[in-house]
Amino acid sequence: MLLNILQFVQHHIKLAVQAGDTVIDATAGNGHDTVFLAQCVTNSGKVLAFDIQSSALLNTRNKLNELGLSEQVSLIQAGHEHIQNFCHTGVSAIMFNLGYLPGADKNCTTQVTTTLAALEAGLNILLKDGLISVVLYPGHEQGLIEAQTIEKWTAQLPQQQYEVLQYRFTNRIHHAPYALLLHKRI
């Protein structure tokens, strides 16, 4: 009955995004979020999808091609901390799915410093009423540090400008993933 983490995030991203919008997948990974965003904006919109791993972008490209969604997506092999080099304003949603690429090198994981830089850049280019979703994975060591740091950083965002919402199942073993939503109010 309760939406799981993925359903919850997608439900809110859908509410924030319209056909024709510009949106960002900050962690293309296996392409799951990129496909979802490409469907939300339709071929009149634009998705910028970032990843530093070429294998991630290749997987994502293949998925988009299969589904006929390539037209509205630009795949960018760069760290998400460089978002503002590729997009300066007018973004209605940005999705972060942190951690490592499933099935690939577990040592190649998102890093606290670059993730925080990307979040800060993301807030800068977000439209009023835009939304950033962050899925955190505290189940591995680096992920736990990252989750705690991001939680602390987001909790200090000024209440007048942002709403920060945590959606988390608390009785799961092995530190299950959870979501943060950052809503830009003004």
Next chain:
Amino acid sequence: MLLNILQFVQHHIKLAVQAGDTVIDATAGNGHDTVFLAQCVTNSGKVLAFDIQSSALLNTRNKLNELGLSEQVSLIQAGHEHIQNFCHTGVSAIMFNLGYLPGADKNCTTQVTTTLAALEAGLNILLKDGLISVVLYPGHEQGLIEAQTIEKWTAQLPQQQYEVLQYRFTNRIHHAPYALLLHKRI
């Protein structure tokens, strides 16, 4: 764009409750939740509303009368830890709104021990797919202790039987209220 705590709780209670159901307001207080539950179950259903303060029950009774909702509500002047004396099974939803009655004696607040006893009793009489909502108020000293204790207790509920979800705005000053939902899975 994001549902506030009250909207979030009501949205999920509505999904869990049908006309004709039996439900419980564990903290009648000013009657807000009792009215909402009475509307959910309609006059074919039943609401049991508990409070230890007669002024709370009087306020609630007046509100129900004004709205023509008295028929389906039993007001019970007893602590919610005694729920099972009044109802043994078959409940689809229970709402807890902790802390003290707005406008009344702030020293008359819910207490950790009795709240935990009530939650445990509540889980016992809940139907499969039933829902308990708990709104916590960590902004006053007793409320903070209560919130922390309940958070810890609910986080240890077995995952096979229950989902425990936390919905919380994290960048609010003065420890804003937040919600827990307990969903009985089997």
